[in-house]
Amino acid sequence: MTSETQPLTLIKEKDFGTKAAHAVDNRMVTLEIDGREVTVPDGTSIMRAAAELGIMVPKLCATDSLDPYGSCRLCLVEIEGRRGTPASCTTPVAAGIKVTTQNDRLAKIRKGVMELYISDHPLDCLTCAANGDCELQDMAGEVGLREVRYGYDGANHVFARKNGEQNEMWQPKDTSNPYFQFEPAKCIVCSRCVRACEEVQGTFALTIDGRGFASHVAAGMDEDFLASECVSCGACVQACPTATLIEKSVVDHGQPEHSIVTTCAYCGVGCSFKTEMQGERVVRMVPYKDGGANEGHSCVKGRFAFGYATHKERILSPMIREKITDPWREVSWDEAIQYAADRFKATQAKYGKDSIGGITSSRTTNEEVYAVQRMIRAAFGNNNVDTCARVCHSPTGYGLKQTFGESAGTQDFKSVDHSDVILVVGANPTDAHPVFGSRMKKRLREGAKLIVVDPRRIDLVKSPHVTADYHLQLRPSTNVAVLNALSHVVVTEGLVDRSFINSRCDKEDFARWEKFISDEKHSPEATEALTNVPAADIRAAARLFATGGNGAIYYGLGVTEHSQGSTTVMAIANLAMATGNIGRDGVGVNPLRGQNNVQGSCDMGSFPHEFPGYRHVSDEATRHLFEKQWGVKLSGEPGLRIPNMFDSASSGTFKGLFVHGEDIVQSDPNTNHVTHAMESLEICVVQDLFLNETAAYAHVFLPGTSFLEKDGTFTNAERRVNRVRPVMREKQGMAEWEIVGRLATAMGYPMMYTSASAIMDEISALTPTFQHISFKRLDEVGSIQWPCNDEAPDGTPIMHIEEFTRGKGRFMLTEFVPTSERSNRNFPLILTTGRILSQYNVGAQTRRTENVVWYDEDILEIHASDAEMRGIREGMMISLTSRMGGTTMRAKISDRVPPGVVHTTFHFPMNGANVITTENSDWATNCPEYKVTAVQVTPSNRPSDWQDEWEVRERENKRIEKPLVAAE
Amino acid sequence: MIRMANQIAAFYEPYTRAEALKGIHGHIHSFWEPRMRKQIYDYIDGGAEGLSPLVTAALSDKK
Numbered sequence A: 001m002t003s004e005t006q007p008l009t010l011i012k013e014k015d016f017g018t019k020a021a022h023a024v025d026n027r028m029v030t031l032e033i034d035g036r037e038v039t040v041p042d043g044t045s046i047m048r049a050a051a052e053l054g055i056m057v058p059k060l061c062a063t064d065s066l067d068p069y070g071s072c073r074l075c076l077v078e079i080e081g082r083r084g085t086p087a088s089c090t091t092p093v094a095a096g097i098k099v100t101t102q103n104d105r106l107a108k109i110r111k112g113v114m115e116l117y118i119s120d121h122p123l124d125c126l127t128c129a130a131n132g133d134c135e136l137q138d139m140a141g142e143v144g145l146r147e148v149r150y151g152y153d154g155a156n157h158v159f160a161r162k163n164g165e166q167n168e169m170w171q172p173k174d175t176s177n178p179y180f181q182f183e184p185a186k187c188i189v190c191s192r193c194v195r196a197c198e199e200v201q202g203t204f205a206l207t208i209d210g211r212g213f214a215s216h217v218a219a220g221m222d223e224d225f226l227a228s229e230c231v232s233c234g235a236c237v238q239a240c241p242t243a244t245l246i247e248k249s250v251v252d253h254g255q256p257e258h259s260i261v262t263t264c265a266y267c268g269v270g271c272s273f274k275t276e277m278q279g280e281r282v283v284r285m286v287p288y289k290d291g292g293a294n295e296g297h298s299c300v301k302g303r304f305a306f307g308y309a310t311h312k313e314r315i316l317s318p319m320i321r322e323k324i325t326d327p328w329r330e331v332s333w334d335e336a337i338q339y340a341a342d343r344f345k346a347t348q349a350k351y352g353k354d355s356i357g358g359i360t361s362s363r364t365t366n367e368e369v370y371a372v373q374r375m376i377r378a379a380f381g382n383n384n385v386d387t388c389a390r391v392c393h394s395p396t397g398y399g400l401k402q403t404f405g406e407s408a409g410t411q412d413f414k415s416v417d418h419s420d421v422i423l424v425v426g427a428n429p430t431d432a433h434p435v436f437g438s439r440m441k442k443r444l445r446e447g448a449k450l451i452v453v454d455p456r457r458i459d460l461v462k463s464p465h466v467t468a469d470y471h472l473q474l475r476p477s478t479n480v481a482v483l484n485a486l487s488h489v490v491v492t493e494g495l496v497d498r499s500f501i502n503s504r505c506d507k508e509d510f511a512r513w514e515k516f517i518s519d520e521k522h523s524p525e526a527t528e529a530l531t532n533v534p535a536a537d538i539r540a541a542a543r544l545f546a547t548g549g550n551g552a553i554y555y556g557l558g559v560t561e562h563s564q565g566s567t568t569v570m571a572i573a574n575l576a577m578a579t580g581n582i583g584r585d586g587v588g589v590n591p592l593r594g595q596n597n598v599q600g601s602c603d604m605g606s607f608p609h610e611f612p613g614y615r616h617v618s619d620e621a622t623r624h625l626f627e628k629q630w631g632v633k634l635s636g637e638p639g640l641r642i643p644n645m646f647d648s649a650s651s652g653t654f655k656g657l658f659v660h661g662e663d664i665v666q667s668d669p670n671t672n673h674v675t676h677a678m679e680s681l682e683i684c685v686v687q688d689l690f691l692n693e694t695a696a697y698a699h700v701f702l703p704g705t706s707f708l709e710k711d712g713t714f715t716n717a718e719r720r721v722n723r724v725r726p727v728m729r730e731k732q733g734m735a736e737w738e739i740v741g742r743l744a745t746a747m748g749y750p751m752m753y754t755s756a757s758a759i760m761d762e763i764s765a766l767t768p769t770f771q772h773i774s775f776k777r778l779d780e781v782g783s784i785q786w787p788c789n790d791e792a793p794d795g796t797p798i799m800h801i802e803e804f805t806r807g808k809g810r811f812m813l814t815e816f817v818p819t820s821e822r823s824n825r826n827f828p829l830i831l832t833t834g835r836i837l838s839q840y841n842v843g844a845q846t847r848r849t850e851n852v853v854w855y856d857e858d859i860l861e862i863h864a865s866d867a868e869m870r871g872i873r874e875g876m877m878i879s880l881t882s883r884m885g886g887t888t889m890r891a892k893i894s895d896r897v898p899p900g901v902v903h904t905t906f907h908f909p910m911n912g913a914n915v916i917t918t919e920n921s922d923w924a925t926n927c928p929e930y931k932v933t934a935v936q937v938t939p940s941n942r943p944s945d946w947q948d949e950w951e952v953r954e955r956e957n958k959r960i961e962k963p964l965v966a967a968e
Numbered sequence B: 001m002i003r004m005a006n007q008i009a010a011f012y013e014p015y016t017r018a019e020a021l022k023g024i025h026g027h028i029h030s031f032w033e034p035r036m037r038k039q040i041y042d043y044i045d046g047g048a049e050g051l052s053p054l055v056t057a058a059l060s061d062k063k
Helices: A046-053 A104-118 A135-143 A192-201 A235-239 A248-253 A300-304 A333-351 A366-380 A394-403 A413-418 A434-445 A479-492 A498-504 A507-518 A524-531 A535-547 A565-578 A598-603 A620-630 A642-651 A671-679 A736-746 A756-766 A775-781 A864-869 A945-956 B002-012 B017-031 B034-045 B053-058
Strands: A028-033 A036-041 A098-100 A180-182 A206-209 A216-219 A245-247 A258-263 A272-278 A281-287 A356-360 A385-387 A421-425 A449-453 A470-472 A551-555 A588-591 A656-660 A683-688 A700-703 A712-715 A720-724 A783-785 A829-834 A859-862 A877-882 A886-893 A901-905 A933-939
Touching: A028 A046, A036 A046, A104 A135, A180 A248, A192 A206, A192 A235, A192 A434, A235 A245, A245 A248, A248 A281, A258 A720, A281 A300, A300 A434, A333 A356, A333 A656, A333 A683, A333 A700, A333 A736, A356 A366, A356 A642, A366 A385, A366 A598, A366 A620, A366 A656, A366 A712, A366 A736, A366 A756, A385 A598, A394 A565, A394 A588, A413 A434, A413 A551, A421 A434, A421 A535, A449 A479, A449 A535, A470 A535, A479 A507, A479 A524, A479 A535, A479 A565, A498 A507, A498 A565, A524 A535, A551 A565, A565 A588, A598 A712, A620 A756, A642 A671, A656 A736, A683 A736, A712 A756, A720 A775, A756 A775, A775 A783, A859 A864, A859 A877, A864 A886, A886 A945, B002 B017, B002 B053, B017 B034, B017 B053, B034 B053
Parallel strands: A028 A098, A356 A385, A356 A656, A421 A449, A421 A551, A449 A470, A551 A588, A656 A683, A683 A700, A829 A901, A859 A886
Antiparallel strands: A028 A036, A180 A245, A206 A216, A258 A272, A272 A281, A712 A720, A720 A783, A829 A933, A859 A901, A877 A886, A877 A933
């Protein structure tokens, strides 16, 4: 816990009623409101201009996250010299006008409007869940409503029965969504929910059905919310001014009394939330308008799926056991830490210093990651530290460092608002990065063009009001060929941005690349047979990208998780440079990071060859810097990467592993190989929230903290360092950096920090890109995008503006090399894996929430023709086998995948998707080739052998010994 | 390991021989842990069967 001196309060962000205006040429307008002069950007609404002065015009249908609508007629004002009473939300300011926001005439109209609203609204305020947080209630108070003359006997939506008969207008409460309820009787039909679903989320699940007095909010085809296409992002709940759409947790617990701003612990978007609390109980998470990454939006995971933090399966006591077949025994912290340290030391004594290592977590804070890598480098005395970025975005780090000079994305999320052509390669933002996906869809609805490169028809290809101009539906594993073909067209058709190349890039490297890529073998026509993408589409897409204005590239694990992952990242960088799309708003190369702190864990020196700040361990100056700070001699040799650790464990030279917050047994490829390696270890320590799949092979379990208990920082995909603040005490009694510090100390290397803030101070003292980042500074400004140093004291939203970090941009030669994983008669289909919106990664968190109502098992998507050939019907149990192993799951007939390709997720351990995947990996970084596995699919009526073994292990290896109770 | 080394060689294939040798050597020394490097050097000493000649040439320094 921190010892905050500031008193807690319930943060209420000011609602300006309409959005901030962005005036052409920053033109400002001066006007007078209620006798006070105010100057605002041209295009601002009168409502917002008044709010800037602190004059809050009454309103119901307006809120500053939505476009003005002008339906409630409560915000009327008078303008001198103009007739009538225009709505202040839809009327823009004009120079010199004189506005009156309140007088007897306006008051009378407002009171009349409110009286009509309340004549069709229940008067149960005292027992209503929104009591204390209801804009309707507030407005009734502000206009001084004292009576409703119309009575409730007439037509209404309030009562189930009217004159003894059933009231056809009345609709029952819809509680189908697990997290919020919809009570039509309380609806005032302001359309804020409908507009939020359209404008903010972009799903278009809600509409106003019917006309006049019969109009009402309808989800989907007037069905319940769960059955509709609603994605449960919470934007409608956020927008609702009444109790009509409200969190069930507020219905159950009442209104929160204080709130603390923190950062979501799911995907790499890193949304800011207000955690609204009663004491130490979280009542709800509300997206924070001032959050730089999300600006007030959220998705179903971040907003609602936090229940895992208090799930009954969470382990709160340290545990040890001698053998992995023994039951777990609960012990004190001191005993568990000493036991782990002794076994690590004994292993090193027996097998050598390099026989142990550790894995840092992309779900924990920068400070925790930093502590773990320091423990490994300084206390273990080697560089055997790696992180789960190895299996997702390590090629990004390598590829962008080679070409641009920095291992990170170039833009902030906001940049997409200025993009004209968006190229999405191997990413599915609406499922995996939903809040950014919504932002991208908004820009696409405004007219930006879209090119999707993906073997699967992701939602972006065709969803309401968004259609990809080109969907290059390539054969899995041919990314490099497609990107080379795009660049070939750019170069051979004379579309290269010569002035950018001349001023910003290394000319020799460019000339060589130009010659390389111009070769006919890279042409769309030559590669069509290989990639399955029509050459004409590639040509048209390349022309569009090169000539359509600001071109931005977004990519995900569909790029990196291949044997040529690093090559693809370089090919992307080449294309961006050739078209001059680097170094300003609206362009850039943007990796969509998988986990909340995967960028941060890489920045913090989690790689076996790099110290914090991406500096090679062999660099003497850097090494001496850390040696001086840490008071110990450090190794200058690169350590083992995760796959190398498994290989070395299997061959007997690697014997001890510390795993922090990562479930390698479920998430890493070729499960049988991984579990064999795990069984070969003499000591495995797992620090996590739950007894996960990896813990089945561990000897020591150190319980971790959820993000709600952490003090620290996360760094998102746009290099934004955000504060994570504890809203409750650690449930297991100890901060995770302290556990790590104690373990290092018990191994003979004293490493005791006093606070997370002190760790950040050490990071910024040793890492040039973090020079001016501290908790104090972050608390002042909200968030900072690194690099933040003397050259960029306020951080760097967009990188490589004047020049690349490495100086001149470097074109790399990106020869297409086919993967060795091929389909054949025995394994004729190609399996590719991915994520779904409601579940997250290995599912350890989301499986333990109500999100399972949307998805409760991994499903195989298979094309109808492949299914028919095999006698597979919708919902049928199928067997999925590869050269590595077999498992079973249910089939879903889908035209999202082309014939020859099948797709599944890896969220559920018993479905064992990674039993199937292979050990093939990226040539440069060993990032596994998850996205390409040759498989066969057949109908099945029983679990696979692996699943039978899993059942036994689940039962046996996770037993916890009950303490003996003295007999009477 | 042989596959990994050959994959690295395949990437450097389009470069000039001098650059490829430097690149492969640099890559293996920057990213491979000493025991992996020892394995590949031992493998080369043992005949280098199946290993790309570029890798063998790049690692001819015997270090």
